[in-house]
Amino acid sequence: MHLTVWTYEGPPHIGAMRIATAMTDVHYVLHAPQGDTYADLLFTMIERRGKRPPVTYTTFQARDLGGDTADLFQRAAHDAYERFKPAAMLVGASCTGELIQDDPAGLARALGLPIPVIPLELPSYQRKENWGAAETFYQLVRSLAGPHMPTPGTARPARKPGEPARCNILGATALGFRHRDDVRAVKELLARLGVEVNVVAPWQASAADIARLGQADFNVVLYPEIAGLAAQWLKRAFGQPTIATVPIGVGATRDFITEVARLAGVDATAVLADETSRLPWYSRSVDSTYLTAKRAFIFGDATHAIAAARIASEELGFKVVGLGTYSRERARDVREAATRLGLEALITDDYLEVEAACAELQPELVLGTQMERHIAKRLGIPCAVISAPVHVQDFPARYSPQMGFEGANVIFDTWVHPLMMGLEEHLLGMFRDDFEFNDGAGSSHLGHGAKPVIPGRPEAPNPEPTTGLNADGRPDDRAHPVVESGFDPDGPPRNDGELVDKPIVLSWAAEAELELKKIPFFVRGKARRNTEKFAGERGISPITVETLYDAKAHFGR
C-alpha cells in the first residue's frame, strides 16, 4: 500500500478516456461502479468541453455482484452501440471492474457488433494515466491501421517527384497540457516547410483517419509518453520514421525543423532564417542580465521537464538546480538530461518528496506542475507551470502553445514574469528600510496581495511574505475558480515542520541576525544556510557579522 494525498496521474483508464474523448467517433464502454463517472467532469469542467466524453459506464452496484455483472456489461455495450453508433468501440474495466474479472473483451466479442471492438487491458494496480493513454492509442492504431499494413519486408514506395511529403502528428489528446495549441503551432511550422499533414491523431481524428495513418511518409510525435509506443509500431509496420525532437524551445524547434526538412527532402534555410521567436533577442537584451544563473527547479512529465531544462540552461541562462519527473516510463531520458547538467534526476510520483527536494535546493524559480505551484506558494518561491496534471487555468482562452517559435515566446513570458525585475532587485538590496518599497511589499509589477504567513517558521527558509499572488501573477483567490464552495479550499495552514529543513542549531549574534535581514528575502534563506554551513564546519559560534561576510566571500554569493 502506498500512502498518497495527491497524485500526478490518474489511473490508466483515464488515459484511455483521454484518447477516446479526443476522437470523433470512438466509444468506450467501461466496466466500472457509479463513482467512476466523476471522470466526466475532468473533461466537462477542467477542459470546459461542451460534450460528454464518449464513455458508457456499467455502474454496477453491490447487489449486482452476486448476480450477473457480465450480463450488465453486455447490455451496456449493446445499448451504447445502438444509441451512439460509433465507428469503433473500446472496451475495458476500471480498477474495481478489473477485480471482478468479467472479461469485457470476450463479452464484447460475443455481441458480434458490426464495428471493430478493441479490448483494453489496463492494469490499474500497476500502471497510470499516461501509460493507459499510450497503450490505448497503440491498440487503436494496431487494430485500425493494421489491416492496411504492407507485407513485411516490402520497401516503402518512393514519393513521386514534385509530390509534397506527408506526415502524421501523433500524441495530442483531450485533457492534455496545451495540446490544442501545440497541434496548431506544429501544423503551422509544417505548412511553412511545405509538408502536408496526413492525419492528426488522436486529436479530432476519426476511426477512418487512424486506418489511413500508413499513408504518411513519417510521424511527428508531440508527446512520446502518449504516442511513442504507437509510433514504434508504425515504424515497424509501415517503415515510417519518427521525428524524435519535441519542438519546445527555440533550439529544439530549430532541430525539429532541420529534422523534418531532412526527412521531407525540403530546404529549411528560409524557414530557419525567418525565425519568429522573440525569445533569443529578449534573452540577449541587457534587461535580462538579471536572469543569469537564477536557480531553477524543474519537475513535470518527462517531455516538458527535459524541454524546460534545455530552455532554462541554454536559452535563458538559468542554473538548473533540480530536475525530475513523475513519468517512470521515461526515467532514463530524464536521468540522461540531468546528467548533462551535472545533476541527479528526481524520479518520483510522491509530491511530498518533490516538496522536500524543492525546500532543500532553495531555488529562485520553480518550473513544475500545479502541485509544484502550490509547493512553491508555500515556500514563497516564484513558479511557472510547465506540465500536466492540468488545472482549469491550463486551458487559456487565448492561443498559448508551448511548441514552435510562438511557444517559445509564451514560455519566455510565463517564466520571466513571476521573477523580480532586475533593478528592482538591486534597489531592494540597497534600501532595506523604505517603509513601502521593501521586500515585504512584494515586487511592484505584481501588485500587492495578501501576504501568506507560514506559522511556526519565523525565520525558516524564505519565511518572508511573498507577493500573495499565484506564480503566474494573478491573485490567489482565482486559483480555485470553479467551485464556489462554502468552505475555504486552502484551509488552515498545514503542519509541515518535518518537510522543511530546520536550520542547523547554531546561535546567531543579534547583530548578525539584523545584518541577515538586510539581505533580500529571495536569497536570505540561501545566505542563512551557507553561513550556518560555513560556521558549522569551522565550529564558529555564535555567528557574527564577520562570519556572515566570511561565508559570503567563501561561497562567492
Place this chain on the structure above:
Amino acid sequence: MNAPLLATPVPASGCSAPPVLRERGQREVFCGLTGIMWLHRKIQDAFFLIVGSRTCAHLMQSAAGVMIFAEPRFATAIIEEKDLAGLADANAELDAVVERLLARRPEIRMLFLVGSCPSEVIKLDLSRAALRLGQRFAPQVRVLNYSGSGIETTFTQGEDACLTALVPTLPAQPVDAEASLLIVGVLADAVEDQFRRLLAAMGITRVAFLPARRAADMPAVGPQTRYLLVQPFLGETARALENRGATRLAAPFPLGAEGTAAWLRAAADAFGVADDVFEAAISAPRERAHKALQHSRATLRGRRIFFFPDSQLEIPIARFLARELEMELVEVGTPYLHKDHLAADLALLPAGVQLSEGQDVDRQLDRCLAAAPDITVCGLGLANPLEERGLTTKWAIELVFTPIQGFEQAGDLAELFARPLNRRALLEV
C-alpha cells in the same frame, strides 16, 4: 424547561403520493467518498484514510471540479498489485500506513478508515483493522471505519455511513437525564450557531449537534434524546440513533422560510414551547427570509425546473422552489427516495409532480432535452454539455457545499437558482 412531549406522527402522504419513475441504468453520480470533502472540514481533528485505488485518490482531487492542494485531513492508502497478489499482508501494510500518518499528524484524534469499491470487492475487513488500530493508538486516537464505496453508497450517503459509524461510540446519557435535542447532519458552522440561538430563544437549551466540531465533543445520546435531521440522506444514522433509544422528530427539512419554520416547530412541539414564545422567537428571522426571497421571485416564478438525481436534497429543494418561489417542477430525480423521512416534504409537493428514483442517464437526458426546462439541476459531468445544447443549469454539488439551511440562508438558496438565469439574460455573447 418545558416537559417534552412525544412527537406527533407525520401525516402520511396518502392519496397525494406522487408517482415515482424507478430507473436502473447508467448512473452519473459520485460515490460516498465525496462526502469526505465536507466531513473533513467539519470535524476538525478527524482524519479520513481511504483504503482504495488510484482512482479513489484521483476522484478526491478532482471531485470539486478543480484540484485543491492545501494538505487536507484525508489521504488514500492505494492498494497495489502486491497487496492483491498476496505478496504483502494488506493488514500489515495498512498498519504501517496508519503509523506513518499519525506520526505526521499528531493533532489527529479520530481516524476513519474509509472503505472503497476495491477494498469492498477484495473483502478487506476494515472493521477488524479499526479495532486493532484503535487498541494500538488508544487513548490518543479513536479509530472508526465505514464504507464510502460506489457500489454501496451514492454521494451524500457517505455522510450517512460516517455518522452511522459514529453513533455507537457516542457517550450514553445518564438514565435520569432531561430530554435534549440532537440535530443530526453536517451544517455550516454559522448555520449551527443560528439554530442554537433560535432554539435558545424558545427556551430549548439542551441542544447538541452530530457531528460535533471536535472528536472529544461528540454528543451523548439515549432514550431522552429527541433528534431532528437536517439532511434527508441520513437513513442509516437515524436507525442507529433509534437503536440507542433516540426518537426522531418528524418534520420537513429546514430549507426555505416555510421548511425552517416547520422544522423548528417540530422541536418546539416536542419540548412544549408555547405558541407565542415560538412565534416571538422566529417571527423576525422568518420575516427576513420572506424579504430575502423577494429578490429572486421575479426571476424564478413560473420557470420550469428539472432535477437530475444527485444529493437526495432534490425533494425538499423542489418543495421550497415550488411553494415559496412558484416554480414549476418538470421532473424531480433523486438517487434514493426515503419515503419515511421525506413524508412531510412529499406531502407538500404540488399534485401530479413527476418524481424519479435511480437513473438511466441517457434516457433521462432524452426526457430533459424533450422537456426543455428553463433550468436544470445536474452534476458537473452534465452541466456544460447541457449548456452547450442551450439549456441553463445549476450544479447540484453547490447545494451541498453551500450553507442553505435556515431562515438566513433562504434567500441564498433561491439566489443559487436565480443566478444562472440572470446570467443567461445578461450575456450578449
